[in-house]
Amino acid sequence: xxxxxxxxxxxxxxxxxxxxxxxxxxxxxxxxxxxxxxxxxxxxxxxxxxxxxxxxxxxxxxxxxxxxxxxxxxxxxxxxxxxxxxxxxxxxxxxxxxxxxxxxxxxxxxxxxxxxxxxxxxxxxxxxxxxxxxxxxxxxxxxxxxxxxxxxxxxxxxxxxxxxxxxxxxxxxxxxxxxxxxxxxxxxxxxxxxxxxxxxxxxxxxxxxxxxxxxxxxxxxxxxxxxxxxxxxxxxxxxxxxxxxxxxxxxxxxxxxxxxxxxxxxxxxxxxxxxxxxxxxxxxxxxxxxxxxxxxxxxxxxxxxxxxxxxxxxxxxxxxxxxxxxxxxxxxxxxxxxxxxxx
Numbered sequence: 001x002x003x004x005x006x007x008x009x010x011x012x013x014x015x016x017x018x019x020x021x022x023x024x025x026x027x028x029x030x031x032x033x034x035x036x037x038x039x040x041x042x043x044x045x046x047x048x049x050x051x052x053x054x055x056x057x058x059x060x061x062x063x064x065x066x067x068x069x070x071x072x073x074x075x076x077x078x079x080x081x082x083x084x085x086x087x088x089x090x091x092x093x094x095x096x097x098x099x100x101x102x103x104x105x106x107x108x109x110x111x112x113x114x115x116x117x118x119x120x121x122x123x124x125x126x127x128x129x130x131x132x133x134x135x136x137x138x139x140x141x142x143x144x145x146x147x148x149x150x151x152x153x154x155x156x157x158x159x160x161x162x163x164x165x166x167x168x169x170x171x172x173x174x175x176x177x178x179x180x181x182x183x184x185x186x187x188x189x190x191x192x193x194x195x196x197x198x199x200x201x202x203x204x205x206x207x208x209x210x211x212x213x214x215x216x217x218x219x220x221x222x223x224x225x226x227x228x229x230x231x232x233x234x235x236x237x238x239x240x241x242x243x244x245x246x247x248x249x250x251x252x253x254x255x256x257x258x259x260x261x262x263x264x265x266x267x268x269x270x271x272x273x274x275x276x277x278x279x280x281x282x283x284x285x286x287x288x289x290x291x292x293x294x295x296x297x298x299x300x301x302x303x304x305x306x307x308x309x310x311x312x313x314x315x316x317x318x319x320x321x322x323x324x325x326x327x328x329x330x331x332x333x334x335x336x337x338x339x340x341x342x343x
Contacts (some may be wrong), residue, residue, distance in 0.1 A: 011271065035297060038239040042232060042297070043304040048074055049228040056122070056221035057097075059214050060115040067105045075100045081309025084302045094120050100316060114204030117219065127261060134254025137247050142283060229253050235291065236297050239339035242290040252280050252294075273298070 035042070049071075058066050078100065086092060088257035094116055102112035171224035209215070227250075235250035259276035274295040281291025 032293070032297065032300065034235065034293075035239045038235075039300065039304065042236055042239070043301050045235065046301060047073075048304050050080060050224040050227065052221050052225040052249070053123070056225065057115065058121045059218045060118050060208060060219070061107070062111060065105075065107060065111070067107075071105060072101070072307060075104070078313045078316070079131075079310045081089070081306040082313065085306040085310060096313065101315075104316065106236055110201045110204045113201050114208050117201070117205055118208050118215070119222075122215065123218050123222050124261075126219055126226055127257065130226040130254050131224060131258040132233070132252050138255065138280075140250045141247065141251070159233040180234060188198070226254070226257070229257075230296075232301075233294065236294050237286075237290065240290060240293050240297075242286060244284070244286070248284050251284065252277065255280055 002172065013022035032039075053073055055069065058072045061067060075097045078095035081093070082096050085212045098112045099109075100115075101107060103111045103114075159195060202277035206283040230246065230250045230253045233253045234244065234246060237244050237249070256273060256276045260273045274292075277295040277298075278288070280286070281294070
């Protein structure tokens with residue numbers, strides 16, 4: 001892990017602690033105590049949209065080589081855990097799951113990488129649609145324009161970036177990258193191998209983009225996964241004694257997710273996610289302690305589902321957690337054996 005990531009993580013953590021301290025640690029503790037055992041249901045529910053995401057990812061693998069549902073769900077869980085809890089700019093988990101699915105299911109890395117790249121871009125497109133719907137609901141419910149302007153600009157910029165990522169394969173950008181690497185590589189075998197890998201990935205992604213029906217199914221599943229996350233926000237606030245309607249929960253969940261994605265440079269969106277929830281809660285008329293309680297409980301839920309996911313990652317890689325971090329999320333040493341967990 002790079003020092004810059006650790007510094008950003010520390011800054012985000014300090015900001016969260018400052019927010020809690022301003023409201024009062026006691027009040028936050030009361031909010032957590034109010035939820036009580038309901039935290040278990042909140043944590044378990046997370047696997048519902050996660051399963052839908054895993055099914056969408058599975059849809060993108062080659063016909064006849066689709067991994068089992070259990071395999072994709074477990075590896076999808078591992079990927080989310082890495083993105084949520086480690087300072088990896090919220091994309092390291094996608095690298096991990098592409099590598100794991102290739103190793104555990106015997107797929108070529110180019111096929112696993114292509115399915116994961118397209119899955120990632122479809123998730124971004126679905127996320128943009130989800131966020132625009134939340135923005136529309138916010139305008140409808142509040143009529144406020146000033147606090148919404150920042151969200152609008154941010155989401156529009158994000159949509160442009162998403163469009164670029166989504167159409168990059170059709171424009172041949174991966175192939176261009178491979179050609180550039182080949183020119184620079186000359187006699188360097190490692191760089192030449194990298195160029196071949198990029199070219200193979202480009203060909204796989206282009207082929208995947210020709211499977212229109214599979215892309216449509218995966219997109220609908222991704223969008224459904226985003227929508228299902230709304231219930232988590234609704235459930236937490238209800239358990240805390242602050243029931244809100246589904247529309248308000250949709251606004252909080254969708255626009256908080258937009259803030260977190262825009263803050264991709266911040267590990268886990270730490271601090272910025274909490275700030276987004278506080279701002280949106282204020283706009284919707286929620287008490288400050290309710291908004292802060294929701295933000296903290298979401299972090300607790302991330303740890304409740306993420307820490308076991310990291311443990312599963314360590315188990316699947318047959319190495320200690322410290323070694324996983326030291327290998328920069330992509331250890332290349334051969335495995336000395338295989339586990340039957342995902343068979």
